[in-house]
Structures are given as C-alpha cells and as structure tokens.
Amino acid sequence: MRLPSPSIQETNVRxxxxxxxxxxxxxxxxxxxxxxxxxGLPFSPQRCFLIFxxxxxxxxxxxAHRTCSQFLLCTHGECRLLVDDGTxxxxxxxxxxxxxxxxxxxxxxxxxxxxxxxxxxxxxxVPYEEEDYIHDYADFLTLVQLPTP
Amino acid sequence: MRLPSPSIQETNVRxxxxxxxxxxxxxxxxxxxxxxxxxGLPFSPQRCFLIFxxxxxxxxxxxAHRTCSQFLLCTHGECRLLVDDGTxxxxxxxxxxxxxxxxxxxxxxxxxxxxxxxxxxxxxxVPYEEEDYIHDYADFLTLVQLPTP
Numbered sequence: 001m002r003l004p005s006p007s008i009q010e011t012n013v014r015x016x017x018x019x020x021x022x023x024x025x026x027x028x029x030x031x032x033x034x035x036x037x038x039x040g041l042p043f044s045p046q047r048c049f050l051i052f053x054x055x056x057x058x059x060x061x062x063x064a065h066r067t068c069s070q071f072l073l074c075t076h077g078e079c080r081l082l083v084d085d086g087t088x089x090x091x092x093x094x095x096x097x098x099x100x101x102x103x104x105x106x107x108x109x110x111x112x113x114x115x116x117x118x119x120x121x122x123x124x125x126v127p128y129e130e131e132d133y134i135h136d137y138a139d140f141l142t143l144v145q146l147p148t149p
Numbered sequence: 150m151r152l153p154s155p156s157i158q159e160t161n162v163r164x165x166x167x168x169x170x171x172x173x174x175x176x177x178x179x180x181x182x183x184x185x186x187x188x189g190l191p192f193s194p195q196r197c198f199l200i201f202x203x204x205x206x207x208x209x210x211x212x213a214h215r216t217c218s219q220f221l222l223c224t225h226g227e228c229r230l231l232v233d234d235g236t237x238x239x240x241x242x243x244x245x246x247x248x249x250x251x252x253x254x255x256x257x258x259x260x261x262x263x264x265x266x267x268x269x270x271x272x273x274x275v276p277y278e279e280e281d282y283i284h285d286y287a288d289f290l291t292l293v294q295l296p297t298p
Contacts, residue, residue, distance in 0.1 A: 030203030036196040047185040054179030078224035
C-alpha cells in the first residue's frame with residue numbers, strides 16, 4: 001500500500017525540519033511508518049546507525065557536521081534533541097516512531113535519551129569521515145558566522 | 150570513531166546473509182551500531198520503514214519482491230524472520246540491534262514480532278512499487294523455478 005507524503009514543518013533553526021511520517025494502522029497487523037526518497041527522506045543514506053543503551057541523564061551528540069545531513073527518529077522510547085544554528089536554538093521531543101527530524105550540515109546538536117531502552121535511528125547522507133565532525137563549539141561558531149563571500 | 154566492518158555469514162538460503170554489525174560500547178555514553186555502504190550495507194536505501202505495535206502472535210510479510218533487496222534489523226525487542234528461496238528455508242531470531250539480515254529479491258519472507266513493543270527496521274533498495282510484490286506463494290514458486298534461459 002502506497003502511503004501519503006509526510007507532513008513537513010519548518011522550524012526556527014536554519015534548515016532543520018520536522019517530518020510527521022505517514023503511518024499505516026491495522027488493528028490486526030500493527031503499524032508501519034515509512035520515509036522514502038526524495039519527498040519523505042531528502043537523501044539516500046550512505047550510513048545508518050542506532051544509538052541505544054544510553055544511561056539515563058547522559059547526553060550524546062554535542063557536535064556539528066561540515067557536510068553530512070542527518071535524519072533522526074526515535075524508534076522506541078523517547079529522546080530530546082537540541083539543535084542550534086549559532087543564532088537560533090530549538091528543542092524537540094521525539095516520542096513516537098513517526099516523528100523524524102532533518103538536521104542539515106553546520107547545526108550543533110545534542111541528544112538526551114529518556115531511558116536506557118530508548119533507541120535512536122540516524123540516517124546519514126555521507127559515509128563516516130572524522131574530518132566531517134566539528135567537536136568544538138567555538139570552532140562551530142566561527143564557521144557559521146563567516147560572512148558569505 | 151570509525152568502527153570495523155561487520156562479520157558476514159552466508160546461510161543455506163540463496164543470497165540471504167546475516168550481518169553482525171560492529172558496535173561501540175561506552176559505559177557512560179551507551180552503544181552505537183552502524184551499517185555503512187558498501188561493506189556494511191550493500192545498497193543505499195531508497196526507502197526506510199519501521200514495523201511496530203504488532204499484536205503478539207501476528208505475522209507480517211508473507212510475500213517476496215521481484216527486484217527489491219531489503220536489510221532488516223530489530224531495533225527493539227525480538228522477532229523471528231523466516232526466509233524461503235523455494236527450495237531451502239531458514240529461520241532467524243533477531244534479538245539484538247546489531248544483527249542484520251540481507252534478503253535479496255525472490256525470497257519469500259515471513260515475520261513474527263515477539264511482542265507489541267518490538268520494532269523492526271527495514272532498509273529497502275528501491276522505492277515502493279506495488280508491482281514489485283509477489284503475494285501469492287504459488288506464483289513465487291513458479292517464478293523461482295523457471296529454468297535459466
């Protein structure tokens with residue numbers, strides 16, 4: 001069954017978008033939610049990773065990417081995602097598998113998983129490259145505040 | 150941190166492979182497991198879907214694809230995946246997020262989720278096309294048993 005396109009909401013943080021993904025609900029067979037290239041997922045992932053077993057109260061992330069876009073969704077449990085473009089910040093509460101967040105490059109993001117059985121799925125637009133990561137917030141601010149040439 | 154390649158195991162069913170994905174374990178920050186194109190994930194997904202909220206004892210799947218390859222993993226809970234190439238069958242118990250199964254085209258597959266809070270992630274190599282599905286087992290057997298031209 002072909003599902004409709006997601007409902008996409010802009011946010012106050014540059015390029016960050018919320019996706020309410022379509023969901024098929026069948027009382028006998030359960031639920032299915034989908035993200036499909038190009039409308040439901042704006043890139044074809046080159047890397048997919050899961051974060052899980054994070055002790056309550058611990059954070060992950062706290063970095064930005066130079067070129068990588070990411071699409072994040074909480075497949076079980078709950079998590080809070082803080083995003084920051086250097087000027088504007090926002091916090092999202094990911095509490096259902098149908099809610100995805102698109103995080104473009106040059107967005108500082110921080111993640112808090114609600115409990116150790118929460119699971120975050122990250123679909124990434126490029127393969128892993130250590131050089132793509134910006135781990136220092138001051139470096140991040142310098143990069144995003146460069147004037148356009 | 151770059152993780153090592155997955156450990157890949159052939160099975161008795163044509164083209165079906167088990168992937169034990171690499172996992173980073175940090176007692177303070179939790180776990181991270183990854184599938185990356187091309188060695189950890191043999192295609193770049195065009196569609197990603199989650200199956201969840203399946204009542205205990207219900208099955209999903211029970212079809213084959215003409216051209217679509219799928220990579221399946223249970224991100225939370227447990228499920229059983231039965232695969233059948235028309236001649237050989239196998240059943241896999243997906244009980245951890247680090248265990249992925251590659252299911253190539255023309256494999257009949259059936260899924261049983263262990264409980265309603267189990268979550269299955271499916272990464273698919275092509276966009277949704279109803280014509281790609283084979284819903285009738287007799288049709289499937291006819292297709293897979295055609296002699297090579």
